[in-house]
Amino acid sequence: MEFIKVTEQYQPAIALIQLNRPKELNALNPQLMGEVRDALQQLDKNDEVKVIIITGNDQAFAAGADIKQMADKSAIDMQIMDQFSTWDQIRKTKKPIIAAVSGFALGGGCEFVMTCDMVIASETAKFGQPEIKIGTIPGAGGTQRLTKAVGKAKAMELILTGRFLSAQEAHFYGLVNKVVPVEMYMHKAVELAKEIAQMSPVAVQLAKEAINRSFETQLDEGLMFERKNFYLTFASEDQKEGMKAFIEKRKPVFKGK
Numbered sequence: 001m002e003f004i005k006v007t008e009q010y011q012p013a014i015a016l017i018q019l020n021r022p023k024e025l026n027a028l029n030p031q032l033m034g035e036v037r038d039a040l041q042q043l044d045k046n047d048e049v050k051v052i053i054i055t056g057n058d059q060a061f062a063a064g065a066d067i068k069q070m071a072d073k074s075a076i077d078m079q080i081m082d083q084f085s086t087w088d089q090i091r092k093t094k095k096p097i098i099a100a101v102s103g104f105a106l107g108g109g110c111e112f113v114m115t116c117d118m119v120i121a122s123e124t125a126k127f128g129q130p131e132i133k134i135g136t137i138p139g140a141g142g143t144q145r146l147t148k149a150v151g152k153a154k155a156m157e158l159i160l161t162g163r164f165l166s167a168q169e170a171h172f173y174g175l176v177n178k179v180v181p182v183e184m185y186m187h188k189a190v191e192l193a194k195e196i197a198q199m200s201p202v203a204v205q206l207a208k209e210a211i212n213r214s215f216e217t218q219l220d221e222g223l224m225f226e227r228k229n230f231y232l233t234f235a236s237e238d239q240k241e242g243m244k245a246f247i248e249k250r251k252p253v254f255k256g257k
């Protein structure tokens with residue numbers, strides 16, 4: 001791995017992927033995103049890992065797709081290379097992904113963050129889709145996910161002007177879960193991950209799948225999907241244990257079965 005670091009330093013149940021191209025503000029070139037895809041696939045299969053945190057550094061989560069690498073490409077080059085197909089792994093990952101964001105989360109960086117499941121931001125975080133300023137538009141989901149997150153009028157303003165959202169504004173619009181001082185954002189992300197890691201991994205995965213369905217389907221279909229997954233949790237030992245423990249007023253012991 002040249003452009004990312006993968007560690008499990010906080011808890012055995014939590015894995016951390018750190019984007020690591022600091023000189024280029026973590027610009028997301030195809031090799032880096034290939035490494036992210038491979039790491040996510042591996043962590044998704046590893047039973048020891050319950051929650052994944054993805055972060056950059058204090059200055060930048062990521063300042064977008066790598067402009068230098070794309071600048072001279074033709075439309076046909078872009079079509080053949082289809083670099084964003086690698087990104088699909090982020091949304092295909094079954095385990096919850098928390099983005100711990102500080103500094104710039106722009107263009108593909110903002111789209112990457114919005115594809116994660118939850119976001120803890122430092123007060124210095126800046127979100128935006130400035131592609132319009134370099135003569136292009138978001139290409140990794142920005143027009144869809146930002147619109148769903150902040151509403152049509154604000155998404156139009158942000159995408160058509162390239163203006164940035166501060167961390168506080170992003171919190172106001174529901175793009176991030178929590179804003180904390182810069183020295184706290186990793187700590188808070190780990191705290192959230194630990195809380196989720198205590199839950200039944202079966203139920204967590206089914207809940208995540210159903211929530212994501214609400215973005216992909218009409219409400220009727222989403223509700224049916226959610227209901228089916230709710231009923232399906234009753235096939236797990238963890239649901240039996242969880243409900244039994246509640247009734248017996250004790251902490252549940254989940255096995256992931």
Ligand code: CAA
Pocket residue numbers: 023024025027028063064065066067068069104106107108109111130131134137138139140142
């Ligand atoms: N691609 C390639 N290199 C980048 C980059 C990017 N997206 N963003 C920053 N860099 C590089 C800079 O070129 C610079 O490298 P050099 O030192 O070799 O010149 C280095 O990172 C540091 O950047 P700056 O000197 O520009 O730092 P700054 O603090 O003055 O400005 C910034 C920071 C406002 C984030 C500015 O770098 C910037 O505007 N970056 C581009 C943001 C952008 O347009 N992102 C969208 C990309 S397109 C996209 O993402 C499409 C999509 O939908 C996926």
